[in-house]
Amino acid sequence: MQNPLDPRELDAALDSVHRAGVPGLFAEVRDGDQVWRGAAGVADLATGRPVTPGLCHRVGSTTKTFTAAAVLRQVERGEIALDAPIGHYLPKLVPGERGDAITVRMLLNHTSGLAEYLPYAYPSLRAYPDLARTGPESLDAHRLTRFDPLDLIELGVTAPAVCAPGGSPGVYSNTNYLLLAQLLEHTTGTTAERYITREVIERAGLDDTEFPVGPHIEGPYSRLYESWFGMIDPPRDYSDFDMSWVGPSASLISTVADLNRFYGKLLAGRIVGPGSLAEMRRTVPIVSQEGKVIEYGLGLHPTEVPGATWWGHGGTVWGGGTLAMTRADGGRQLAVAVNLQRWNRLDTSGRPQPHAIDGALATLFRVAMRG
Incomplete structure (x- = not known):
């Protein structure tokens, strides 16, 4: 039996996350015609x-789901082939045998073997992911740094491979999606941001979703507080930040209502066609940024709850986090945003310790998704 939305239960679960230590959070849950915000x-x-x-x-x-959908739009037009080597399109960026071995699909599902560029971009993060030896200095040093995506891609491509092309499990890497942005630019003649805006954001009718044009967030927003595993105490505001360090891999600005609208239309086959959507939902195992093995498709990943599969994506920036998930049948949706990140302190081995926020968020997700 389906569980209707219970506003009082959802309000209580949301408030528990705040009382556990998140300065502020907001969410939207939809079930058919019912909407709770x-x-x-x-x-x-x-x-x-x-x-x-x-x-x-x-x-x-x-x-990443928006970027992946834009790539699939180009696939549907015959401009990109999912299983073509990336070297066919971008031979200078991924040259030689690797360019011949890595396919567009492998970039989309993180099985390319290309390393994450972030540890190589910021010398102060050279110990990443051994978080016990990192510090927040690079966040302050690079608030307004404008990065060239080609430089970041080169760092990831020339770094030691994390697995063989098509290897299992794959490893999550922003290098993959910066390359996909370059692929969109190569095949469309415009920037990835413009193409994604026209073919995905506007197609979905999203009025409050856009790529930033500078370090500031336009419109009413929450400030974003970064704790960096307790090393920034009290947490510092990083809402003003130049997002060129991730570009079309992770820089979008949106609202919880727009995210639910987007995933609802995507899973209904109204952004890409049924064949493309089926490709997006073909999953492989990859190692997430948290070091866990998860199933991942083409810019989408599933979450299993009793009696249902949900599809969507999560994301973090300095100081902010988002999760947007839609049940496979489209009948129920969740989007939540928090204005604090990396609240867990680290133990002596560098592993994040449990925090009350973790349990409170898990309860919120369970209450919201148990439809």
């Missing part, structure tokens, strides 16, 4: 301004 806490610690459900938010790697 809620918010708890503050959007600005300095002024006490409260969060509201309609705020804009940096959605991090949730952007």
